[in-house]
Amino acid sequence: MFNKILIANRGEIACRVAATCRRLGIATVAVYSDADAGAKHVAACDEAVHIGGSAAAESYLRIERIIEAARATGAEAIHPGYGFLSENEDFASACEQAGIVFIGPPVEAIAAMGSKAAAKALMQAADVPLVPGYHGDDQDPALLQREADQIGYPVLLKASAGGGGKGMRVVDRHEDFAAALASCKREAAASFGNDRVLIEKYLTRPRHVEVQVFADRHGHTVYLFDRDCSVQRRHQKVLEEAPAPGLAAEVRRAMGEAAVAAARAVGYVGAGTVEFIMTGSGAFYFMEMNTRLQVEHPVTEMVTGLDLVEWQLRVAAGEPLPLRQDELTCTGHAIEARIYAEHPARGFLPSTGTLKHLRMPQGAAFTLGTAGERAAVRIDSGIREGDTITPFYDPMIAKLIVYGATRDEALARMKRALEACEVVGPHTNVEFLQRLVTSHPFMTGELDTGLIERHADSLFGAHDKPVREALALACAALLTREGGAPQGRSPWDALSHWRLNGAYTQKLAWRDPEGEAAFDVVFSRDGDTQTLHYGGKTEPYRWWRGEGAHEYGATIGDGGSEVRTTGRVFADGDVFHVFCNGAALAFEWQNLLAHAADAEHGEGRLTAPMPGKVIAVLVEPGAIVEKGAPLIVMEAMKMEHTIGAPAAGKVTEVLYGVGDQVADGAQLLVMEAQ
Template sequence: MFKKILIANRGEIACRVAATARRMGVKTVAVYSEADAAARHVQACDEAVLIGGPAPKDSYLQWQRILDAAKATGAQAVHPGYGFLSENEEFAQACADAGLVFIGPPPAAIQAMGLKAESKRLMEQAGVPLVPGYHGADQDPALLKREAQRIGFPVLIKASAGGGGKGMRAVYSAEEFDAALASCKREAINSFGDDAVLIERYVQRPRHIEIQVFGDAHGACVYLFERDCSVQRRHQKVLEEAPAPGMTEARRREMGEAAVAAAKAVGYQGAGTVEFIAEQDGRFYFMEMNTRLQVEHPVTEAITGLDLVEWQLRVAAGEPLPLRQHELRMQGHAIEARICAENPEAGFLPATGRLDVARWPAHVSFTRGDVRLDAGVGEGDEISPYYDSMVAKLIVWGETREQALARLDAALRDTHIVGLQTNVAFLRRCAATRSFAQADLDTALIEREKAALFGQPGLPLAVAAAAVVAHTLAEEATGEGADPWSRRDGWRMFGASTRRFDLALDGAHHEVLLARHHQGGMALTVAGEAMLFALKSDGLESHELLLGSGLAQSRVRVRTYKRGEQVAVFADAGSALLTEVDVIAHAGEGGAEGGRLTAPMPGKLVAFLAQPGDAVSQGQPLAVMEAMKMEHTISAPRDGVVAELLFAVGDQVGDGAELLKLQPAAQA
């Protein structure tokens, strides 16, 4: 076994590898960018080496610096994690040339499976089922369009060197093809340095099912069952589970054996995933092979009881696979939810900022257990625009799928993140949809269930307002002394005192009145409705509220977190973010400017789709930005004429920066 390995990655996967290596008695070296100097993975390793600036191209993609760090620290092997250089055959070969073990497949296997067109040819020779499509080297746009028409719309354009949903578009008509192809090629060249694409028939109501495979240097190869990753947005996974619901033993064996055949066709070693697109009737087709460990590998670990990172280290050290196919067993059901910094209501727009609060379920484990968390960040850390938007992975296990679903709901309910937008509430709604709960799965589940997923009301205003009042009262009580003159509860000898709270929720202003009777009772008036109000606070953050009138009283447990004027409220029924407005402090402030075309997040300006003097209509795409490795289109908010472009293509722009000026047509 190795004495020391270097982890050529960041985030939760680097933390995970460091934890497994420590348990095995192997020392670890972290590499980090200037943006990650205080990152968790740096703290998790025994040593750390700075390798460059914040952008991946200046640090985590600089493989020569990584090799130099490995040599300088005496590492014997390099673990690539996933993303960055994990599927780069040149890096794998460079490791070998430098006398380092690459903890992954041979360079030839990465190369064979890395180009989708070449991998399709190999799979066809190996007898693995393929989706009808065009995988040729001729990339003439006119030819690609003719091939799409031959295959028949809808088709899927996919970056040949791609992965993670980047450089991928579904196209439903010939009229959409040219623009979609151009966007795919732009995204592919930016992400992978290669703009080649392939065209495939877009399977209707497909399920995305993948098989975990493992090979060793002695010719053995096994499959560790399957994962269903059908719940996706922008072709990126949201919820993953193992085993796949409705999978028969015969189909599992058929898919597993096909995956092993695919791996053996390229002499595969180490951990890999063979991904299939599956029809609702069970027919399946090879899609691609990811020549690395997958983000969703914890659900396989949960049902098998195995540590796949330990398997990686042992196989890379030349040991045979720990188990043979007939020795592998699975038990129960596991589901993983990817917690991301993003706004689902705004097309899953990535978010950046500080994790002012990051509280996880009380019984969470950071290694294994019924509720597990894989995270590379924690409270107080920053989510920057330089890397992907994933904050953490929440993994639950149950004896049955129903038990796992219940644990997932409870775990998401108890996950409280404040400081930036996340998809936690969306994940909870997604897992509760009829389609997911009943395992009616396909890659269009989010679109099909959009009525239940988007535009849903949050925590009721009365509960949210009462929680803010409770937090304020608890906060004030901490400053009270033993004498009655220091009390701040508005006590009166006779009658009642009334106090006003000005709250803002979802852009709307609400006046809330708290009335205190001289005998100690309280009443709350919210949106003109009066109700009895009682509370019991356990510190500043935990409160038990009693709301209602007569027999219609309800008891609600809430947690509150206040940062400045903002108060985040979490309860079983949902969450809300309110602003407790100091009216005096904000007196005289004007309204916000409207109609400006601004950057919705920090990122790089990729393209302007209109020029000064162009007349544009509402909803017309005007600019394209790239942030967190994805493209985002900024559209015209109204009809008008482009007056001025304020940046150049390629510029890095900040959050809220005005990109261009749009005038009403009458002023042009």
């Protein structure tokens, strides 16, 4: 076994690898960029080496700097994590030439599977089922158009060297193909330095099921069962679970054996994932093989009781696989939710900012390496309260993993765990995940890759929220901050609420921070009597401080109509974030210094939806445009975002040009409404 390894990654996967190394007594070396100087993964390792600027191209993608760091610290091996250089054959080759063990597959296997087109040719030779499509070298646009026409629409364009949903487009009509191809190639070139694409028949309502495989250098290859990753947005996974629900035993076995055949076809070594697309009839087709550890590997660890990172280390050190196929077992059910800093209702645009308050559900660490011992709730995260989500990297905050004896038990635990998540700072997808895991199709296992789009009305539509209860708690927190005293205490404890010959009355004006709604609450106190006036109704009101930090309680009403609620309130200036009844709400207190809500939060705005770079300007000053017409294309986090006209009008000024970096909220154009 190794004495010291370098982890060529950041965030939660770097922390995850460091945890296994710590348990095995292996020293670890972190690498970090300017933006990550104070990051959690740096603190999690025994040593740390600075490797460059904040952008990944200036740090985590610099092969020579990482090799230098490994040599300087005496690391015997490098674990690439996932993303960045994890599937880069040049990096694996550089490690080999430097005499450093690459904790991953051989260079030849990475090369074989790095090109989707070449991988499909290999799979065809190995009798692994393939989706009909075009995987050829000729990239002439006219030829690609003819191939798409012959395959039949809808078709899926995919970056040949891609992954993570980048460089993918669904094309429904012949007329849309040329524009989609140009956009796909542009994004592929920006993300992977290679604009080659392949075309596949787009299957309607398919499932995305993958199989975890492992191989050693002694000729042994096994599969560690399957995972369902069908629930996706923009071709990126949102929820994953193991085992995949509803598969017949013979289908599971056939898929596992096909995955082993795929691994053997390329002489695979280490951890890999063979991804399949599956139809409703149970037929499955090879999509791609990821030659690394997957983001969703924890659900496999939960149902097998195994530490996959430890297996990676042992295989890389030349040891045989710890278990044979007939010794592997799959017990119970596990679900993983990816908690992101993003705006689900705005097309899942990433959100940036400082995590001013972060509280995850109570969870024990997974007992890694000990089969049969599993935590009910597991949190994998590389972020701490006070850290900043920057535009330089993936905006994941944490992976929330739950385990249950059955899928229903795991679902119930996931619901409770999501309700316990508290995040103040950037926008998050927590509320969206709550709706998703309690939606009828997900709860009943009706899974396919179009689930989110098909049920958008219920997932993104208006939902009832405990506004009255949350306002009661916000008032309690505000009154406490302003010197108020709960009911039952002497009025001398709060002189601001005491009057010699009359009641004390105060109007508390609140507004949704997004400017969508206003709430007026009249708080009155006459001796021991308190009332709240909200929504045209006046009710008795009592509140108290809880024992824990930020904890409050309140009762509203009396007799049979009394409502009792408890929750937590975190105040960020005059914005009060309330977490109660499984919901998260925020209210901004309108004090004398309150400013008007920003009118730029509406649909169709002419401002940058996030920090990024302008990659295309589609109009010139003087242009007359219709509502919805594309105006500017931005690139942020390697994804393209088109800014459209909010209404018909005339473009009077374009404020940025191609190549310009713009800040979140920066005005991009000036228009006159027509």
